[in-house]
Amino acid sequence: MNVIDDGIYDAVTGFAPQVVEVATGILAIAYQGAGNDGWLKTFSVDGAGNIGAIIDFLEFDTASGYYPRITEARPGIFAIAYWEMGTGGILKTVDIDAVGNIGAVQDTLMFDVASETCDIVTISTGIVAIFYRGADDDGWIKTYPIDAVGNIGAMIDTLEFDGAYATDPRVIPRGGGDIYTIVYTSQAAGHNTGKMATVDIDSAGNIGAVQDSWVFDPADGNNPKITQISGDVHCIVFSRDVAGEQWGRMGTVNVETDGTITGHAFIADYYFDTTRGKFPNIIHISDTTYAIAYQGTDGDGFVILIDIADDGTIGSITDTLEFDDYDCNDLWLISVAGDVRLVAYWRVNGAGEGILKTLYIKTPAGIVGGLNPALIELAAGVV
Numbered sequence: 001m002n003v004i005d006d007g008i009y010d011a012v013t014g015f016a017p018q019v020v021e022v023a024t025g026i027l028a029i030a031y032q033g034a035g036n037d038g039w040l041k042t043f044s045v046d047g048a049g050n051i052g053a054i055i056d057f058l059e060f061d062t063a064s065g066y067y068p069r070i071t072e073a074r075p076g077i078f079a080i081a082y083w084e085m086g087t088g089g090i091l092k093t094v095d096i097d098a099v100g101n102i103g104a105v106q107d108t109l110m111f112d113v114a115s116e117t118c119d120i121v122t123i124s125t126g127i128v129a130i131f132y133r134g135a136d137d138d139g140w141i142k143t144y145p146i147d148a149v150g151n152i153g154a155m156i157d158t159l160e161f162d163g164a165y166a167t168d169p170r171v172i173p174r175g176g177g178d179i180y181t182i183v184y185t186s187q188a189a190g191h192n193t194g195k196m197a198t199v200d201i202d203s204a205g206n207i208g209a210v211q212d213s214w215v216f217d218p219a220d221g222n223n224p225k226i227t228q229i230s231g232d233v234h235c236i237v238f239s240r241d242v243a244g245e246q247w248g249r250m251g252t253v254n255v256e257t258d259g260t261i262t263g264h265a266f267i268a269d270y271y272f273d274t275t276r277g278k279f280p281n282i283i284h285i286s287d288t289t290y291a292i293a294y295q296g297t298d299g300d301g302f303v304i305l306i307d308i309a310d311d312g313t314i315g316s317i318t319d320t321l322e323f324d325d326y327d328c329n330d331l332w333l334i335s336v337a338g339d340v341r342l343v344a345y346w347r348v349n350g351a352g353e354g355i356l357k358t359l360y361i362k363t364p365a366g367i368v369g370g371l372n373p374a375l376i377e378l379a380a381g382v383v
Contacts, residue, residue, distance in 0.1 A: 001303075001321030004049035004358040009041055009344065010034075014354015016067045017344040019334050020078070023098040026055070027336070029344060030070040030080055031354060038065020038082055042100035049340040049358035055100035060092055069120045073128050073146040077106070081120040081130045089115025089132055093150035106150025111142055119171050121180070124203040127156070131169040131182055139166025139184065139197075143205035156205035161197050162186065162213070170225050172234075178202050179211065179259045183224040183236055186215070194221015194238050198259035211259025216251060216266070227282050227290070230310035232256055233267065237280040237292055248277015248294055252312035267312030272304060273297075281333040283341070285361055289318070293333040293343050301328035301345065303359065323357055 009017070015032040022028050025044050033039040038061035044052035060068075060080060068082035076095050084090045089112040095103040111130055118132035126146050134140040139162030145153035161182065169184040178200045186195040194217035200208030217240060224238035232254045239246035251269035254262035271277075273296055280294040288307050296302035301324035307315030327348040336342050341359045346352040 001319055002360070003323050004340065004360050005051045006355065006357040007043075007051040008353055009043065009054070009356050010039070010354035012353065013351040014346040015352055016330050017332050017346065017354060018068065018070055019332050019342060019344050020070055020072060021334070021336075022096050022100060024337065026098065026100045027334075027342070028070065028078065028096055028100075030068040032065055032067060033059075034351065036064055036066060036085065037062055038068050038080070040070075040080065040094065040102060042096060042102060043356070044100065045336045045340065045342060045358060047337055047340065049336070049360055051356055051358060056102040058094060058102045058105075060094060060105055061090070067117050069118055071120045071122045071128060073122055074126045074148065077146060077148070077150045079120060079128050079146060081111070081118050081132070083116050083118065088113035089118060089130070089134075091130065091144065091152060093146055093152060095150060107152045109144070109152045111144070111155070112140065117168050119169050121171050121173070123201055123205055127203065127205045129171075129180070129201055129205070131161075131171050133167045133169070137165045137167065138163050139169060139182070141199065141201075141207055143201065143207060145205065157207040159199065159207040159210070161199055161210050162195070166195070168223060172226055172228060174198075174255055174257070174259075175228055177257055178208075179255070179257065181226060181234065181255055183216075183226045183238075185222055185224065188215070188218065192220050192222055193218050194224055194236070196226070196236070196253070196261065198255060198261065200259060212261045214261045214264040216253065217249070222246065223279050225281050227284065229308055229312065232262070233310060233312045235282060235290070235308055235312075237272075237282045239278045239280065242274075246276055246278045247271050248273035248280055248292070248296075250280075250282075250292070250314065252308065252314060254312065268314045270314045272306060272317065273302070279329060279331045281331050283333050283335055288315070291333065291341065291361060293331045295328050295331065296322070298325075299327035299348070300325050301331065301343070303333070303343070305361070321359070323359065324355070328355075
């Protein structure tokens with residue numbers, strides 16, 4: 001298992017990155033930069049996994065851009081939701097063309113004076129939903145229309161999906177319907193718990209009631225992420241406090257077409273790292289092979305390959321790579337093209353520089369050899 005290429009998206013501070021595809025070989029990264037400002041940058045990754053220079057950049061908030069999340073609301077128009085300290089939850093739109101040129105901010109909306117951590121997903125072309133921690137730490141959803149030039153319309157609908165506590169929500173569509181599954185960290189009896197909920201949102205942005213909810217880990221459930229395995233079967237990855245350390249845990253669960261969480265129980269569960277497994281992120285590789293990137297022993301960056309059957313059975317770890325021997329935080333893993341994957345994260349070095357690395361993950365299993373050049377700084381747009 002080897003790194004193909006590596007680079008720096010921000011030489012000073014690159015907190016809370018999220019990477020999305022703009023076009024084939026062109027990626028955009030939104031993150032919280034120096035002074036906690038909000039930044040957006042584009043860069044290229046070719047078919048061999050070579051990382052190019054920064055193409056363009058935009059400081060979309062010069063005062064405060066905490067935990068930005070980004071989605072393509074419609075072709076070429078991207079929506080960014082984030083927390084502006086002292087103001088609330090902000091939604092902005094920006095255009096990015098197919099070669100990575102970033103335009104100006106097109107529109108801005110404050111969606112809640114009390115918003116903190118959030119996620120944003122595209123429901124249908126021009127309709128986005130924001131899932132966030134709002135007033136009194138409750139969990140909220142709001143939907144908005146965005147037109148072809150990036151103008152944000154009036155709120156379509158809203159729903160309080162958790163009346164107690166909901167932070168760090170992450171959301172995926174179930175697939176083949178209007179059900180969305182939310183995983184997040186809640187609280188009970190003075191400690192964090194892992195929780196999930198399902199809700200119906202139609203293509204016009206109308207939000208139905210919460211269909212079901214379940215505390216998937218009543219003891220501890222931090223930084224959860226979720227992916228769909230097959231049909232009703234989903235997998236949650238998260239970290240869990242065990243004897244004062246955050247172990248990496250995963251579990252498969254059945255979410256039915258109407259949003260029912262079958263049996264309020266895992267199909268199978270497994271500790272993928274019994275030393276440390278913080279900030280896990282999971283993606284599908286091929287067939288029954290999945291990759292999980294996370295902060296492991298000594299804070300180092302690891303990626304594992306693990307088998308998950310379509311029925312939710314969790315198999316063994318088939319390969320492991322330590323891709324960085326320095327502290328790695330807020331890891332974001334994405335497939336680029338073919339067998340090339342990219343991981344973005346920040347590491348404890350000064351204020352927290354932002355790092356990009358490409359990995360060649362061979363289908364169906366195994367990460368094979370590649371280049372491992374000295375760390376390079378991308379030539380343009382580095383702050």
